[in-house]
Amino acid sequence: METLTLIAILLLLLLILLTILRRRRHAPVTRTQNQSGSFLELMKNSHRILDWTTDLLLSKPSGTVSTFMAIITSNPSNVEHILKTNFNNYPKGSSFTSILHDFLGSGIFNADGDHWRLQRKTASLEFSTKAIRAFILSRVHLESISRLLPLLTSASVSGEIINLQDLLELFTFDNACQVTFGHDPSLLNASSPSFSDRELALAFEEATQLSVRRFSHPFPFIWKLQRFLNLGSERRLREEVAKVQAFAMEVVRERKRRRDLTGSLGDDLLSRFIALRSRRKRYHGGGHNLVFLAHIYKTRCEEKIIDEIKSVRDKTKKTMDEAPVFSLDQVKDMVYLHAALAESLRLYPPVPLQTRTSLEDDVLPDGTAVKKGQTVMYSSYAMGRRKEIWGPEWGDFRPERWIEKGEFRAVSPFTYPVFHAGPRMCLGKEMAHIQMKAIAAAVLERFEIEVVDGEKERVKDLGIMLRIKGGLPVRVHPLVY
Structure with missing residues (x-):
């Protein structure tokens, strides 16, 4: 039955495609200097979308191209116009939000x-409190001391190759669940997670990948028809999302039961939002996952990072055994480490492409005309590679570009939109930096990370977040002082 249905769908698609091509054959052709990226070019480069769009953008003096699907820009003036100056004209739009709605619903990321x-x-009020920052850092410390560092120590003794990307993602999932739900899946501890927690993690990963797959369809009605007929990947997506939602609802019910029995809640975000909802009945928010992935490859700056960590350690007058992790104030003193992480994010932003939809006709600062309903994208990945922004040495990993007179020098978020910019700038930006620095400092103070086949070019895997296809295999060596 499914085979016959799929054949019918393919025949329908063929008829629609022929109709579109027939119309285009008789339509007047208009091109602008920024027009590029045909459907055939897109299909040819579908395996390297990020690099292809970056090549197009870097080849244009304006840093903007118009493809058959969207306008894509890497021009800071355009980015500021989209994200701030004319913010109300550029929402995410129904075309984008509908793709992720089954998975993310109408939460803050998809609204x-x-x-x-x-x-x-509502969320900004919670993220601005010292209590939540202290709680988040305490979870990072606990996860580092009890799981991440012992696991790396074991790998350094055995000499086994480990996948650092997978390891950090498990760390992130455990930490995010604790911060968001007050629930610890213990995925980083292979002997601890229950079957239901492993199933949750697998369902979350599968739902993420299946949702992202929708973006690869040049014609959205393909996946919408599959969803309507409950076929193939759309049926699997529905099943995996149901598992994630069942877990979330059970956590909410358990937290409310705890409140009713004890009159108190936890420090996690869910508990805070439940308490807030009791005071403000109009709030209908979703969960917030702070997800980050930072890779520091072996470079000439590694020695400077370790020297800085040593300097901060000396000021504590405590050994690693006495104080295994650094405090919030100590982490803030690590300027060079902060710069190295910023440099890593410049070259490998977690979300390299962002999408908006124009509500009305508009003209971008570089003169590009935007039609009502047109998709507009900006590429932080390409922006990190523009010599007009970072100079001819943009490809050099140079943390010093972020330091001025011994202090970290922030740049305009419209030049470096890694954490977005304007009214939708990431609420967890400061906390993300603190988390990354705390984890990196704890690891680099103890271990040398050797990337296996370090000269090998890594293939990028573009999903909701930028990853390395196949992961990042490393060997871990104890650091000898």
Whole structure:
């Protein structure tokens, strides 16, 4: 039955494609100097979308191209116009939000308009408190001391090759669940996770990948038809999302039961939002996952990072055994490490492409005309490679570009939109830096990380977040002082 249905779908697609081609054959052709990226070119480069779009952008003096699907820009003036100056004209749009709605719902990451503003205001109040920052850092410390560092120590003794990307993602998932739900899946501890927690992690990963797959369809009605008929990948997506939602609802019910029995909640975000909802009945927010991935490859700056960590350690007057992790104030003193992480994020931003939809006709600062309903994208990945922004040595890993007179020098978020910019700038930006620095310092103070086949070019895997295809195999060596 499914085979016959798929054949019918393919025949329908063929008829629609022929109709489109027939119309285009008789339509007047208009091109601008920024126009490029045909459907055939897209298909030819589908395995390297990120590099292909970057090549197109870097080949244009304006840093902007118009493809058959969207306008894509790497021009800071355009980015500021989209994200700030004319913010109300560029929501994420229904075309984008519908793709992720089955998985993310109408939470803060996938909402527009008044619904987004309400959630943003509520979430910003919670993220600005010292209590939540202290709670998040305490979870990072606990996860590092009890799981991550012992695991790396074991690998350094055995000499086995480990996948650092997978390891950090498990760390992140455990940490995010603790911060968000007050639930510890213990995935980083292979002997601890229950079957249900492993199933949750697998369901979350599968739902993420299947949702991202929708973006690869040049014609959205393909996946929408599959969803309507409950076929193939759309049926699997529905099943995996149901597992994630069942877990989330059970956690919410358990937290409310705890409140009713004891009159108290936890420090996690869910508990805070439940308490807030008791005071403000209009709030209907979703969960917030702070996800990050940072890779520091072996470079000439490694010695400077370790020297800085040693300097901060000396000021504590405590050994690693006495104080296994650094405090919030100590982490803030690590300027060079902060710069190295910023440099890593410049070259490998976690979310390299962002999408918006124009509500009305508009003209970008570089003169590019935007039609009502047109998709507009900006590439932080390409922006990190523009010599007009970073100079001819943009390809050099040079943390010093971020330091001025011994202090970290921030740049305009419209030049470096790794954490977005304007009204939708990431609420967890400061906390993400603190988490990354705390983890990196704890690891680099103890171990030397050797990338296996370090000269090998890594293939990028573009999903909701940028990853390395096949992971990052490393050997871990104890650091000898």
